Amino acid sequence: MRxxxxxxxxxxxxxxxxxxxxxxxxQTEREKALASLVEAERAFSRTSDEKGIREAFLAxxxxxxxxxxxxxxxxxxxxxxxxxxNPAHLIWEPEVAEIAASGEMGxxxxxxxxxxxxxxxxxxxxxxxxxxxxxxxxxxxxxxxIGVQHDRPASAAPITDVAAPRTGRDFEPLSLExxxxxxxxxxxxxxxxxxxxxxxxxxxxxAKFATSDVRVYRPGKLPVTGKDRIKDLVPSSAGRVDPPRSxxxxxxxxxxxxxFEVQVAWSGDLAITFGxxxxxxxxxxxxxxxxxxxxxxxxxxxxKICLDIxxxxxxxxxxxG
Numbered sequence: 275m276r277x278x279x280x281x282x283x284x285x286x287x288x289x290x291x292x293x294x295x296x297x298x299x300x301q302t303e304r305e306k307a308l309a310s311l312v313e314a315e316r317a318f319s320r321t322s323d324e325k326g327i328r329e330a331f332l333a334x335x336x337x338x339x340x341x342x343x344x345x346x347x348x349x350x351x352x353x354x355x356x357x358x359x360n361p362a363h364l365i366w367e368p369e370v371a372e373i374a375a376s377g378e379m380g381x382x383x384x385x386x387x388x389x390x391x392x393x394x395x396x397x398x399x400x401x402x403x404x405x406x407x408x409x410x411x412x413x414x415x416x417x418x419x420i421g422v423q424h425d426r427p428a429s430a431a432p433i434t435d436v437a438a439p440r441t442g443r444d445f446e447p448l449s450l451e452x453x454x455x456x457x458x459x460x461x462x463x464x465x466x467x468x469x470x471x472x473x474x475x476x477x478x479x480x481a482k483f484a485t486s487d488v489r490v491y492r493p494g495k496l497p498v499t500g501k502d503r504i505k506d507l508v509p510s511s512a513g514r515v516d517p518p519r520s521x522x523x524x525x526x527x528x529x530x531x532x533x534f535e536v537q538v539a540w541s542g543d544l545a546i547t548f549g550x551x552x553x554x555x556x557x558x559x560x561x562x563x564x565x566x567x568x569x570x571x572x573x574x575x576x577x578k579i580c581l582d583i584x585x586x587x588x589x590x591x592x593x594x595g
Contacts, residue, residue, distance in 0.1 A: 307377035314414035336415035374539030491583035
């Protein structure tokens, strides 16, 4: 939401210079696909800069896109209803991008700046996360868009190198049956994470399930990277009212149905889960949040969270979200 109204267990990070975005002869197909994803994100921002927010999102959102307002809703109707004369000026740029080995699914993230109008000083700052999928015609379109607002960053220097994490192995495309099975594995992994939150609290659960380079986003603060930084954004008291606290609970699986959705890349190495959760404030009180988790399969074949973002849902939105 751009807010408007390799060894086992080790992930390497390469940098994609801007000059590589067109593709070079030495690049692999996966690297070319990643470069095309980064260029699509930059073109999305250019469209917003030149034609306005409404036109940009209608041009780049997928037909089935989801945006968070703050609950997940259909994306295109949000921007179809936006006033075409709205003068707000929104621009952004990617600082990290990752793509599945199959080349049809990936994500980008980076800082955004919102101004009342073109040429005015920015009044709102934040970080977005966008999940992209290739369409039947081969074009990249945004499948899911979410973000957090935070204070003005210390530096506004243009980003010239985009970090591109990846594991130490590639994954072959899955059959239809194997892809369905892998989606079930990710759903089970998400359920296990929720149980761990109930048992250990969010901070410890995330540290257990996260990659070493996990990126964590929470409103009001700049994102952090790395397991050792989780504590900077996730309070030690954070936990969930649901699901049940015992993994042996006979109705444990029912507690999660309808709470989140799962999508998995065809290579079975990148996946997303998104939806809503309840987090404990006190023993008798809870608050609702919307979330996106991006999962990466490591070289050993284990699914781990490489990006975690949650945004609160105000009480007034809980009934309508």
